[in-house]
Amino acid sequence: MSDSSLINQCPLLLPQNKAKTVYDGFITVQEQDFRIRIVLPSDHQLKHASFKCCWQLKALLQARLFFSLWCKSILLSQEIALKNQQAFLIAPPPQYYSQLIKDIEGLGWDKLSHISTDFSTVRLKAEDASGREHLITVKLQTKYPDEVPVCSADLPVPFILSWSSQSCLKNIHSQFLAMLESLKQFWDVMDEIDEQTWVLEPEKPTRSATMRRIAIGNNVSLNIEVDPRNKLNTNMHLWNPDYSILHNLKEVLEIEFPLPGSQETSNFSMDCGICYSYRLEAAIPDQVCNDPRCGQPFHQTCLYEWLRGLPSCRQSFNIVFGECPYCSKVCTTFYDYSVAGFV
Amino acid sequence: MQRMLRLKRELQMLSCEPPPGISCWQNEDKIDQLEAQIVGGSNTPYEGGVFKLEIIIPERYPFEPPKMRFLTPIYHPNIDTAGRICLDALKLPPKGAWKPSLNLSTLLTSIQLLMAEPNPDDPLMADISSEFKYNKQVYIEKAKTWTEKHAIQKNQGSSTIDKEVDEEARNGKALLKKRVATSSDLEKAKKCCI
Numbered sequence: 185m186s187d188s189s190l191i192n193q194c195p196l197l198l199p200q201n202k203a204k205t206v207y208d209g210f211i212t213v214q215e216q217d218f219r220i221r222i223v224l225p226s227d228h229q230l231k232h233a234s235f236k237c238c239w240q241l242k243a244l245l246q247a248r249l250f251f252s253l254w255c256k257s258i259l260l261s262q263e264i265a266l267k268n269q270q271a272f273l274i275a276p277p278p279q280y281y282s283q284l285i286k287d288i289e290g291l292g293w294d295k296l297s298h299i300s301t302d303f304s305t306v307r308l309k310a311e312d313a314s315g316r317e318h319l320i321t322v323k324l325q326t327k328y329p330d331e332v333p334v335c336s337a338d339l340p341v342p343f344i345l346s347w348s349s350q351s352c353l354k355n356i357h358s359q360f361l362a363m364l365e366s367l368k369q370f371w372d373v374m375d376e377i378d379e380q381t382w383v384l385e386p387e388k389p390t391r392s393a394t395m396r397r398i399a400i401g402n403n404v405s406l407n408i409e410v411d412p413r414n415k416l417n418t419n420m421h422l423w424n425p426d427y428s429i430l431h432n433l434k435e436v437l438e439i440e441f442p443l444p445g446s447q448e449t450s451n452f453s454m455d456c457g458i459c460y461s462y463r464l465e466a467a468i469p470d471q472v473c474n475d476p477r478c479g480q481p482f483h484q485t486c487l488y489e490w491l492r493g494l495p496s497c498r499q500s501f502n503i504v505f506g507e508c509p510y511c512s513k514v515c516t517t518f519y520d521y522s523v524a525g526f527v
Numbered sequence: 528m529q530r531m532l533r534l535k536r537e538l539q540m541l542s543c544e545p546p547p548g549i550s551c552w553q554n555e556d557k558i559d560q561l562e563a564q565i566v567g568g569s570n571t572p573y574e575g576g577v578f579k580l581e582i583i584i585p586e587r588y589p590f591e592p593p594k595m596r597f598l599t600p601i602y603h604p605n606i607d608t609a610g611r612i613c614l615d616a617l618k619l620p621p622k623g624a625w626k627p628s629l630n631l632s633t634l635l636t637s638i639q640l641l642m643a644e645p646n647p648d649d650p651l652m653a654d655i656s657s658e659f660k661y662n663k664q665v666y667i668e669k670a671k672t673w674t675e676k677h678a679i680q681k682n683q684g685s686s687t688i689d690k691e692v693d694e695e696a697r698n699g700k701a702l703l704k705k706r707v708a709t710s711s712d713l714e715k716a717k718k719c720c721i
Binding site for chain 1: 528529532533536537589590619620621626627628630
């Protein structure tokens with residue numbers, strides 16, 4: 185590197201002797217000045233250069249990264265690299281580590297499953313009452329414990345952490361345990377399904393998966409979705425055979441059923457956009473425009489009849505693509521082989 | 528199948544809330560033939576005229592556009608002497624822009640708009656079109672004369688509309704009720720005839 189560019193980049197880093205083997209001064213990193221002293225061997229080979237700086241700068245520079253860059257002998261790129269890596273090079277203060285170790289000791293080392301090399305991500309394990317093991321990943325912020333850590337776990341419902349500056353890993357763990365306890369019933373149900381049936385989907389159900397597709401017979405399967413916050417089970421006892429079905433449904437689901445809207449206004453939005461009617465022989469409009477902003481309903485036969493006549497119509501197997509007659513966005517329907525007499 | 532369902536609904540809509548200056552009704556004996564009237568817009572050379580159209584609903588309607596034709600002679604760059612209308616919405620894609628989301632009501636409104644604002648860049652009548660472009664005053668005069676001669680009903684000329692008016696006078700109120708007159712001009716003209 186020429187002297188002039190060095191002066192441009194680091195105006196405060198100056199040679200201390202005529203041979204230019206010793207540099208002393210300050211370099212600016214992240215808008216902070218650091219004292220630095222570089223001693224080069226007489227052959228100016230950077231490989232054998234020695235480098236002295238204060239501990240703050242050392243902390244900023246991960247040794248390996250620094251030396252690999254240094255060996256490339258470009259002071260400039262070193263500085264740029266430092267700027268780019270600003271985010272992760274800011275090491276947390278030493279208190280952070282002591283606090284973290286104290287926390288883990290308080291929690292018990294047996295609960296710790298994994299910790300990342302930069303001590304920013306901790307994975308804790310917990311066991312629920314049925315002996316299932318669960319993991320929670322806690323991403324600690326630099327200002328821990330003042331800043332709320334980010335938690336993620338394999339749960340069917342979101343895990344909401346209540347946090348104060350006095351909280352520690354133990355609080356997270358106990359909240360996680362409480363959460364597991366509330367979901368115990370859900371997992372018991374899911375485990376029973378997984379053990380005693382042939383689950384087609386998902387192939388390897390995660391703890392957060394609420395859906396199961398169970399094989400019943402040849403080409404027949406049952407798709408069930410279990411709501412972990414389900415009300416049906418808790419309200420099941422409310423079902424009273426003495427009352428009407430509608431009354432029971434209202435009780436069990438805790439809802440009021442909406443009445444059909446006034447004939448004139450609601451009809452029009454339900455009708456097929458092509459034949460302007462609701463019933464076409466036995467069919468009702470069961471296709472809607474794929475664009476939710478349009479959402480125009482159509483009878484499958486009407487939409488197919490229109491789309492297939494379009495010059496821009498495409499067909500892939502039994503799916504027909506074309507432009508929606510209302511919004512001109514791509515719209516699809518299927519080609520019913522049974523109607524065409526193939527089956 | 529779709530044709531009948533849709534026509535029924537459209538006629539219901541046209542009789543309940545017809546667009547301003549437009550009326551449309553079914554021909555007594557034929558289900559696939561409709562008749563319509565468009566009142567010439569104010570501040571156009573067609574002002575005061577009542578223009579009659581014939582509408583033929585094809586078998587494949589609404590997958591095909593209806594065929595519309597002026598019965599009343601009209602002096603217009605996009606309408607020929609046989610009453611044929613040059614309007615993209617009346618043709619199937621790729622040439623035209625017909626879509627099942629359009630209907631008789633919107634088509635008649637488009638024709639009304641075309642009457643007020645001819646499209647000389649897509650002419651059917653080249654000479655009228657160039658007249659409209661380069662000698663507008665002459666076009667306006669001629670269009671007014673044609674309107675007076677053929678479309679204003681008090682004129683007892685030889686146009687088709689006049690025959691219709693005579694018939695209407697004979698049939699009396701029953702037929703009058705069917706037409707939803709939306710312009711005072713039309714109403715006045717009818718009273719004159721009766």
